[in-house]
Amino acid sequence: MTQVQSQATQVPAQRVRRAGLTLGRDVIFEYLRNAGVEYLFGVPGTNEIPIIDGTDVPEYGIGYIPCLHENIALGAAMGYARTTRRPGVAQLHVTPGIGHAIGNLFNAAKSGIPVVVLCGQQHSNLLIQEPLLASDLVRLAEQYTKWAYEVRGPNELAMAMQRALKTAMAPPMGPVFLSIPWEFLIRPVHPNCAGDGEYTRVGERFVGAEEETGRLVEILAAAQSPVIVAGDGVGAAGARDQLARLASAIGAPVYTEPLSSYMNYPNTLPEWQGELPGVQRDMQAKLGVHDVALFCGFNAQAQLVVFDWEDGPPVPRHLKVLYLHNDPWQLGKNHVGTVAVLGDIAATLVWVCEQVVRHGAFDEGMARQRAGELRSLGGRRERRFGGYLDGLAAGSRPIYGSDIARALRALQDDRQLGRLVLVNEAVSDSAAMQAYVKFESPTSYLAAEGGSLGYSMPAALGVRLAAGQDATVVNVIGDGSALFYPHAWWTAAKFELPILYVITNNHRYQTLIRGLDLIRTSYGWQPKGDASYLRIDPPPEIDFRRLAAAFGVDRSARVASPALLGDALREALRVVRDERRPYLLDVATEPEPPQLPRLDVFFAERGGEDDGRGWLGPA
DSSP: OOOOOOOTTTSOOOOOOBTTBOBHHHHHHHHHHHTTOOEEEEOOOGGGHHHHHHTTOTTTOOEEEEOSSHHHHHHHHHHHHHHHSSOEEEEEEHHHHHHHHHHHHHHHHHHTOOEEEEEEEOOGGGGGGOOTTOOOHHHHHGGGSSEEEEOOSGGGHHHHHHHHHHHHHSSSOOOEEEEEEGGGGGSBOOGGGSOOSOOOOOOOOOOOOHHHHHHHHHHHHHOSSEEEEEOHHHHHTTOHHHHHHHHHHHTOOEEEOTTOSSOOSOTTSTTEEEEOOSSHHHHHHHHHTOSEEEEESOOOOSOSSOOOGGGOOSSOTTSEEEEEESOGGGTTSSSOOSEEEESOHHHHHHHHHHHHTTSTTOOHHHHHHHHHHHHHHHHHHHHHHHHHTTTSOOSSOOBOHHHHHHHHHHHHHTTOSOEEEEEEEOGGGHHHHHHHSOOSSGGGEEOOTTOOSSOHHHHHHHHHHHSOTTEEEEEEEEHHHHTTOTTHHHHHHHTTOOEEEEEEEOSBOHHHHHHHHHHHHHHOOOOSSOOGGGBOOOSSOOOHHHHHHHTTOOOEEEEOOHHHHHHHHHHHHHIIIIIOOOEEEEEEBOOOOTTOOOSOHHHHHTTOOOOTTSTTSOO
8 A cells, every 4th residue: 555644643742833933734733633633635726735735744644645526535534534433634625625525514414424624715815805716615514514614813723623623523423614714824823822732522421311311211111012213323422232232131123214324233133123214104104013212313313205294204103202312403303202311322321221121110021022023033034135145036137236245245254354344335235235244333334324425435535544454445336326436546546545346337326216216106206208317328338447447446347147246256355455456346236126035024024014115125
């Protein structure tokens, strides 16, 4: 791998001075260094040259990772922040920069990723004259940030950086934005205003108030048919294991929220039922067979695409809804909660689990019965998925997303993958990826809850830089999404980042086709033609291998037969793991057939109908 400066935690914490002065740029880098930041991701712009130049100063120990588009830079910073739990830092260029990056800024906000965005602004003396490329940058960014501000002078930089880092990392984490007129970067800062590079760390592990938590325990202990919905707050708090202990103790099935950006519940455990459907009636049906629901770290509080007020809320009114989150905005935002506990999810769950099983209303025998049923159903699901592909017609059948997912699982079982981190943007194949692949931790899986496409190829760059030598980073992405930012390959090639890119190439926007089917079903609406605009049909054939090679990723293969997929993946991984180079595997796929087994085995056992209209295929 090309060497990139990354000594942020090894450099003595002393202010770097030039000609006896502390410049504005020096203040910024001292704060970043002390926050453990190793990389600055960005696109060169005249206004930001002083910031970029700072990455060549050895005392800072921060490497510059150039990208060919601002949304790639911000996505890479997202991947780095998600993997390290340290701030990811992106440098953008005036109005076009924030405009280009708005998709991943939205994703970072929805997914709770602590990104610090440093955006160059035009010279402060010129702003009143509306100079080239300038605008009210704060207004552009503030809707998708926890805090957005334009610095008014070099002496404000220390306070602005302290507040930005504090805000980004405080629970619930999220992006912040600083607009900085460029001349402040090269002007001296008064010694009294230079700060010391330290920022306020807000404590995370605060247990919810005893009274409200006690009410939650009482209702959960008395539940006859409890269900848990695990949101991204669980993954962000590192609370997956604590939630698994609670679900096992009370015998509750667990859904994860739609379009989860973490793997918020272990998919190897029998309680896991896949993602909650993103359709009003299906959500009502699946939650409706229960009497109590614990929405834990739940962010995705509205279904996707369609909603009819006359059909009632997605969460049935008879359900007793319990909330636990460290974000007060998400507590009961759309659906009234019987109890809403504000507290750190991991710390509070430890207390809840201890108290529930001791509560007088808790029926241990009934909980064991529920848990036993889930184990039986989970075993049945595992057997069905194990034999699903073997039962399909052999010979010339196409490759399905399940083939890719099962091939990855086979490599995991053979210990050929190491520690896998899957960056997923094959949205239509997410059910298969989540069903087959093993995820060691919540951050072993990365998607974007915001749903703005084109995030995964940029994010994989930051993940690869942060994940460590023992990790294997695999980016599975649909062909439509891969066309958003293929120039992310330039950065991967420049720094020889060993990432395996797997394109599920079905020549269509399959998720949008399913969305069209949903509109047809819900409203009886038909497009005027055959919706050819949802396909990427040849001619001309898009040659992803040549496209990648043009950006420097010259190791690749194309595979169109299920029989050849395993060998193709093994060769790809040999290049990635042994040669430490990026590799592209272009896989000709077709949409999953309707025989895909269901993930929601609990609901199926209760007679629930298939939710084939959902985003992730039949569940």
